[in-house]
Amino acid sequence: MIERIKSAGGGCQVCFFGCSGGVSRDQFDSLNMSWHVGDNPLHVAINRQRVKKWMQAEILVSTEQIHQDRVYVVHDDFETDEEVNGFDALITARRNIALMIQQADCQGVLLHDPVTPAIAAIHSGWRGSVLNIIEKTVAIMQQQFATKPANLQAYIGPSLGPCCAEFINYRKELPEHFYRFQINGCYFDFWDISTEQLLGAGLDERKIDIFRQCTSCSENYFSYRRACRTGNGVTGRHCSVIRL
Numbered sequence: 001m002i003e004r005i006k007s008a009g010g011g012c013q014v015c016f017f018g019c020s021g022g023v024s025r026d027q028f029d030s031l032n033m034s035w036h037v038g039d040n041p042l043h044v045a046i047n048r049q050r051v052k053k054w055m056q057a058e059i060l061v062s063t064e065q066i067h068q069d070r071v072y073v074v075h076d077d078f079e080t081d082e083e084v085n086g087f088d089a090l091i092t093a094r095r096n097i098a099l100m101i102q103q104a105d106c107q108g109v110l111l112h113d114p115v116t117p118a119i120a121a122i123h124s125g126w127r128g129s130v131l132n133i134i135e136k137t138v139a140i141m142q143q144q145f146a147t148k149p150a151n152l153q154a155y156i157g158p159s160l161g162p163c164c165a166e167f168i169n170y171r172k173e174l175p176e177h178f179y180r181f182q183i184n185g186c187y188f189d190f191w192d193i194s195t196e197q198l199l200g201a202g203l204d205e206r207k208i209d210i211f212r213q214c215t216s217c218s219e220n221y222f223s224y225r226r227a228c229r230t231g232n233g234v235t236g237r238h239c240s241v242i243r244l
Contacts, residue, residue, distance in 0.1 A: 016157040022047040032236030057098035069131040104222040107159040108240025138201035149202025161214030162189035
């Protein structure tokens with residue numbers, strides 16, 4: 001079930017889950033975490049409880065992501081599991097709350113401030129990268145919790161790699177300052193783009209950890225790109241989770 005796991009230290013746990021270990025079927029096989037892709041809601045509920053148990057969390061908070069740059073700060077809002085609508089990043093300083101991002105090629109970028117302490121979970125697809133949701137999330141952590149960016153540890157989970165990140169309409173979709181991350185033809189390295197954005201937000205390069213696993217190449221993960229290439233584009237969502 002867990003493809004990548006990291007004990008972040010300072011009382012923080014970071015997990016990147018693959019697509020196995022759940023109860024969903026067919027194209028959602030098997031640990032689909034999304035309510036919004038056509039899967040049986042009962043199966044999604046069971047899958048979410050399994051992840052919550054793995055994380056030893058009291059509450060699991062997620063968001064119905066919209067590929068924008070809105071950030072939700074979890075204070076004392078929830079006493080039970082909740083999914084908020086219309087956000088692409090979550091921040092909290094509450095302990096034992098797991099923040100979850102759902103993905104099928106987009107990046108899950110997890111941040112941990114061991115000093116405050118505080119955590120963040122960011123859903124950063126190419127649209128989020130264009131909007132620089134990473135920098136905005138770090139800025140809100142500074143405002144809300146007095147986080148110093150240099151203290152942050154960042155984890156970029158399995159996501160679309162430069163081998164498969166093809167953007168045939170990149171001149172319309174991507175800003176010119178992204179062009180230097182063009183590998184060849186229409187392919188781009190969004191792992192390096194996110195690294196630059198983290199550095200621009202004030203993080204220490206030595207505290208950026210990238211799991212260089214392409215979700216489109218590996219069947220251990222859900223992939224929208226792969227699903228479009230091999231079928232009708234319908235697929236599940238795996239997840240990245242962080243907990244104080």
